[in-house]
Amino acid sequence: MSQQLASKRVRDYMARNLVTFTPDTEVLSAIHQIVKHRISGAPVVDRDGKLVGMLSEKDCLKMALVAGHEGVPAGLVDDFMSRDPSTVDADDSLLDIASRFVDAPFKRFPVKENDQLVGQISRSDVLRAIDELY
Template sequence: MLKSVKVRDYMITDLVTFKADTDLFKAIDVLIERRISGAPVVDDEGHLLGLLSESDCLRGILSGSYFEEAGGRVESVMTCGVETVDAAADIVKAAEHFIHRGRRRLPVLEDGRLVGQISRRDILRAVQHFNDHAAPK
């Protein structure tokens, strides 16, 4: 029954995003302030360019300190070639991806543009909702 539930029904749409030319320290400030471990990097049309994670930030800072060059831009440290899921995919596909690929969250695309993010917790929320409303009592 969960195969009829779509990723778009449970994804989060209010995302923090960065542009490639965002200053790395400014991005770190946002991650800390918003208490998030990473955020998508998009272009002006909303196409996903990559992801910026805490690990990317640390790698950038350590690399910069080694060469005595602090800072830089998000594009110099972000992870490219990001795995994604389509908004129209069934939620079971996303759950299988989390299990087999070890991811905690996936950017959600529609027509090539970033429209949200789905996490393992969002999948559990869908299961809980199905259990509360569709399971025999």
């Protein structure tokens, strides 16, 4: 099985049509998009489309705690996003990505090719590949 999974590439299973946010997006608007699109998080990009962070469900829950306890307005994505996210390359093998997911505290990796954001791969994408193989 591992040999077959090693032959599969991220580019063949990654999501390409991504919901993305900018740092200046209102975090409540981002939460609405996460719920609407039934996703667990999304890349945060600057005005040039460069990846600058990730916003996850967990990050959004932190916003709820801060706003609830401190009585402050929700804020911007920039206030809650994870910075400098771990990324993978579109040509990485799914076996390598499965290994990284075992140790990762998150459910998705942004996918880059030639230093450009081209997609996102999730744990469920890797499981889909395993399911197709067997």
